[in-house]
Amino acid sequence: KANSLLIVGDNCGEAVLDKLLLDIAKVPNSYFSVRTKPALNDITMKEALEIRMDEVATLMDSGADAPGAQEKTMKRAFSEVYFSADVVISKGQGNLEGLSSVKREIFFLLMAKCEVIGGFLGVPKGSFVAYKKAESRG
Template identity: 50%
Template structure:
């Protein structure tokens, strides 16, 4: 999907939150925000995805601070919180009438664990509510059936914390070959190889880097290895709003699992803000097998 004018203040506010969380002094905050605003004026902002716009924030941070992970502490604490609940959640999944669907519901509910949009986070309430919550778009049964017939799966990860629930889902399903894709560099609170291995996802799936250095999956940045897996997997699941924004126009069957966190994405999909989405997008033609 393409950016809209509302994406500009959203990304500026995201940068400000990052700088405040990192305790950057006010003088540098002002300098970075002005630099970002100047950069936006140079770009064809409405010809790019919101994720491309967000990528410019990382470029700016690297320019000023070098290769840093400003969210490492937040990522680790959110993973530790969900890991402390893992056994209890797994018990809930395994005793449910449909463990695959329950694990998927937890995985979608986990998408609320995102510090970038600035919304209020109530993890436990959201997880409890997800068991009985109606999805605004609900293709969960179709996804569960596709998973039962699949020989291989690619799950494209999103935020830390949430990824612990992705691990639970990957552990529950019996697809023979499973890939879990992560960002190639630290971006906001998104999962990288470091966090995926710390929580043990590499024990239930093959962890691969997408090649992207943005809060989504940019097709013009992905590696040849990831591209091959992306277009040849029987089932592809993309988690979170950033992956939806960057992959919504891909020409292959793909499932999007997310909670809509802004008015623009909610309007684009045709749901209310804060809705749970499990949506299958079908290829326009037949995807190229690379």
């Protein structure tokens, strides 16, 4: 029932499945964000256009040139969508690390790649996780 959905993208391989999700979700205002520069195997605008992600979502550059988006490096247009979207799905551990303190509800999909993140999420290292962070106030 959401009017707007933002997927904060992570790696190139997963982006093909993200495109499928955006296609079948049929959310009126769908957005997909990419990294400014790849830190590892991260999706950038180049790869998003190669898989024609723009056919199912408005593409946005998050401003991130590290393994995850962070509030302090968000581009203005991305920040506006990030804070106003009805639903935000963030992919990857790097995005969890950078966005977990932002004051809004967000759904994180990731693999806990280290003991610290596993401990934070209450799961063993190597676990695949769907984590809903409630909107925090204050």
